[in-house]
Amino acid sequence: MNKANNTEVLDLLQPQKSTVLTRSLQSTEYCVYLHGQINEPSQYYEHYAVYKSAGPDDLIKLYINSPGGNLATAMEYISHMRDCNAPIMAIIGMDCASAATAIALQADGWEVGSFSTFLVHGFSYGIGGNAASVINHANFNTKLNEKFVREIYKDFLTEEEINDIFKGVDVLISSEDLMARLEIIGKKRDSEEEEDFEE
Numbered sequence: 001m002n003k004a005n006n007t008e009v010l011d012l013l014q015p016q017k018s019t020v021l022t023r024s025l026q027s028t029e030y031c032v033y034l035h036g037q038i039n040e041p042s043q044y045y046e047h048y049a050v051y052k053s054a055g056p057d058d059l060i061k062l063y064i065n066s067p068g069g070n071l072a073t074a075m076e077y078i079s080h081m082r083d084c085n086a087p088i089m090a091i092i093g094m095d096c097a098s099a100a101t102a103i104a105l106q107a108d109g110w111e112v113g114s115f116s117t118f119l120v121h122g123f124s125y126g127i128g129g130n131a132a133s134v135i136n137h138a139n140f141n142t143k144l145n146e147k148f149v150r151e152i153y154k155d156f157l158t159e160e161e162i163n164d165i166f167k168g169v170d171v172l173i174s175s176e177d178l179m180a181r182l183e184i185i186g187k188k189r190d191s192e193e194e195e196d197f198e199e
Contacts, residue, residue: 027057030086034062038069038099041076048077054086062107063091068098071123071148081106092116092178099123102152110182118173120157122149122165155185 030050054060068074081088081103090107097119104110104118122145127137149157149165161171173181 025057027059028054030054030058030060032060032062034064034066034100034103036066038066038073038077038103040070041073044073044077048080051080051084051086054084056085056087058086060084060086060088061091062088062103063093064100064104065093065095066097066100067095068100071099074099074102077103078106092118102148105152105156105185109186112175112179112182114175116175116178118171118178120153120161120165120171120173122168155188156181 032047032050034047050060087108088106089109089111090104091111092104092113094113094115094117096104096117098121101118101120123141125137125141127134127141129137146166149162153162157165157171165171
């Protein structure tokens with residue numbers, strides 16, 4: 001073996017500088033269940049605590065099987081979801097209606113089964129009192145309903161479907177249609193995030 005070969009062998013035997021770095025990450029997967037009627041906000045303190053404490057390396061799986069319910073609760077729930085640092089994956093069940101659909105659309109991703117459905121409509125309310133009070137509240141709630149529907153469902157429903165909701169029509173969406181619509185929303189959000197990053 002000549003000197004050059006000896007040098008090569010010695011080089012191979014020398015400790016080499018590592019080109020691989022490792023670090024341990026601690027993450028938590030939370031499973032949150034939104035089942036049944038959506039009632040008073042105080043029933044969801046545990047959910048809110050998860051959204052507050054979860055970090056960007058964690059994952060929240062939100063299982064939804066709900067006919068909807070209290071809109072004020074849904075809006076508070078949505079507020080906590082929007083403030084959450086962890087990605088939220090909504091697993092949409094067979095019964096996802098009314099306020100539950102508004103919550104589902106706030107997730108960062110979705111799992112849709114072959115029997116998943118959406119039922120979207122305007123919110124319901126009851127009014128009592130004298131005629132002037134009833135008319136005043138009805139006009140106010142009509143405007144509030146329009147604002148809610150347009151803000152929450154603007155990228156999900158067509159303009160025709162939104163107008164149908166204002167006429168009192170329920171919009172029913174099958175699993176196949178639901179998957180296609182959510183895919184469009186996901187791509188739009190990704191595009192908007194890329195634009196924000198470039199700016």
